[in-house]
Amino acid sequence: MRKPVFVMLTLVSISAFAQPEMPKMVPEMTEIWDPEVTVVTPGESPMDAPSDAIVLIGEGKELGYEWTNASGEKPGWDFENGVATVKRGAGIIQTKRQFKDFQLHVEWRTPAEVVGESQGRGNSGVFLQGIYEVQVLDNYNNRTYRNGQAGSIYKQHAPLVNACKAPGVWQTYDIIYTAPRFNNDGTYFTPPRVTVIHNGVLVQNNMVVRGPTEYIGIPEYSVKPHGDGPIILQDHGNPVSFRNIWIREL
8 A cells, every 4th residue: 555645755854954963972072282370489388479469468469569659759657678668648559550450468467455446456458459458457356337347348248257367476368359341331241250268268159249338338330330449558557568479460
């Protein structure tokens, strides 16, 4: 018995549009070889600058080589043996270079002699792109508002924990920063993001920054589009010291 014509046509049609059999997967199909990953030589310890880092404060490097005051002139802080110390009334210091996305290592020390309390004790700050502050403060047995203590994104995000060491002891911040991108209307397309590791302890986990740091007011109200910016170290009137600051542009 002959098959109906429409059956034959259907079989031909299915055969014509059948997908070719996929090749059997092998490991090499998902291996990417090029371009080769860039080699960076790590420091001897996590605190030492890797080979692609820019050393901003270090031994054998004058402070004025990488830093200025707010007016673009020679910084007025005390500087000896690779340690920069806030000199009351000298104002902030800021990097000559401008940065976008980066990994930043900062070592800081509050005075061994305890003077003051709350925000008046060992107060300084690290400003990312000159706008967004990671608070520096002596919070060792020193209570203050939680979103203003050491390791906070000042007045925005409290640290996950208080990882402060005692006054007079060197401490570390390792900061990963992703700069904002902006819409045509000046609002954030993607806001800034900050991760902070304080003395080896995670205290800010890829946190979204709401806007520029404000002492009074709401951060969102101050958002303005901006490009690359400096690292700023704050003069808050306390003789806080900094050393071994290096940065890797990402």
